Amino acid sequence: MTAVEALGPLARARGDAVVVTTMSAVRPWAELSDHPLDFASADSAMGHAADLALGIALARPRRRVFCVNGDGSMLMTLGTLVTIAAAGASNLLLVVLQNGVYEVTGNQPVPGAGQVDYPAMARAAGFPTARSFADAASYAEALPAVLAAPGPTCISLSVAHGGEQPLSRGAGERAAYLRPSLAESARALRRALAGR
Amino acid sequence: MLVQNTGLLESGDAIRGTVVRMKVPLVCLVTYRGYAGLAAAGSGTGPAAQERNDLVRSDIDSAAILTEPTLQAWRIPYRLLHDDADRTLVREAFALADRRQQPVAVLLAGPTTP
Numbered sequence: 001m002t003a004v005e006a007l008g009p010l011a012r013a014r015g016d017a018v019v020v021t022t023m024s025a026v027r028p029w030a031e032l033s034d035h036p037l038d039f040a041s042a043d044s045a046m047g048h049a050a051d052l053a054l055g056i057a058l059a060r061p062r063r064r065v066f067c068v069n070g071d072g073s074m075l076m077t078l079g080t081l082v083t084i085a086a087a088g089a090s091n092l093l094l095v096v097l098q099n100g101v102y103e104v105t106g107n108q109p110v111p112g113a114g115q116v117d118y119p120a121m122a123r124a125a126g127f128p129t130a131r132s133f134a135d136a137a138s139y140a141e142a143l144p145a146v147l148a149a150p151g152p153t154c155i156s157l158s159v160a161h162g163g164e165q166p167l168s169r170g171a172g173e174r175a176a177y178l179r180p181s182l183a184e185s186a187r188a189l190r191r192a193l194a195g196r
Numbered sequence: 197m198l199v200q201n202t203g204l205l206e207s208g209d210a211i212r213g214t215v216v217r218m219k220v221p222l223v224c225l226v227t228y229r230g231y232a233g234l235a236a237a238g239s240g241t242g243p244a245a246q247e248r249n250d251l252v253r254s255d256i257d258s259a260a261i262l263t264e265p266t267l268q269a270w271r272i273p274y275r276l277l278h279d280d281a282d283r284t285l286v287r288e289a290f291a292l293a294d295r296r297q298q299p300v301a302v303l304l305a306g307p308t309t310p
Contacts, residue, residue: 045213182217
């Protein structure tokens with residue numbers, strides 16, 4: 001499945017959810033969405049997008065939060081699976097894009113690529129709903145039911161890697177949500193969540 | 197944030213990348229493991245301890261040697277709270293964090309009342 005095939009159904013289903021992206025998903029997501037509740041975990045803490053999303057989910061329990069993570073990032077902070085489940089963040093959807101590489105640093109292989117079963121880890125950590133998809137059509141068809149199931153929810157999508165370049169922030173970025181600084185983006189997200 | 201100094205050292209990239217870059221006025225209350233034993237062992241947190249390579253001495257907690265130099269390297273202001281009489285430092289830390297929109301640490305170096 002391509003990145004667009006992975007992200008497209010999420011963009012159509014997000015409604016008023018907060019969407020936190022990181023690494024190779026950041027720019028492709030901006031091709032599909034330009035929403036005040038989009039937040040790029042970029043120029044930030046490596047591997048901690050899911051922790052950030054968890055914080056937002058706990059602070060805004062009535063709002064759904066999507067985190068579009070990568071397998072490399074997920075592997076850095078596997079303990080977060082337990083933290084999410086233990087916190088009972090039922091409004092959190094954790095998406096793991098399994099492309100098998102650290103794409104933005106040059107496609108170095110992720111340890112265990114093709115072998116690690118992230119949904120199984122999520123279930124073992126206490127996620128009530130965890131699914132894997134390798135086929136774009138079956139994923140798109142199943143997503144509404146997956147989103148309706150009890151959360152927190154983890155889905156793993158097997159995607160082909162591309163050639164995304166390292167992330168940066170600034171006026172020259174084509175992704176609109178990468179143009180402000182991290183502090184400005186955080187303030188904008190807080191304003192959007194407060195309805196201001 | 198309540199954390200031991202070892203946990204603070206572990207959280208370095210998250211503090212650098214998220215707390216500082218997002219300008220979060222975070223007050224870190226840090227329990228200063230090993231501090232009490234430094235002076236007794238003839239060590240400290242300054243350059244002399246580094247030059248003697250006290251980090252490898254088994255009778256010294258290396259977390260204590262590195263806590264303050266690490267905060268200095270991260271440019272995080274900090275104060276040492278030695279006992280209950282110093283508790284106003286906590287309020288001052290919150291004020292400083294708010295004013296500067298950045299993290300500030302208070303190192304709990306001595307016995308305090310919970």
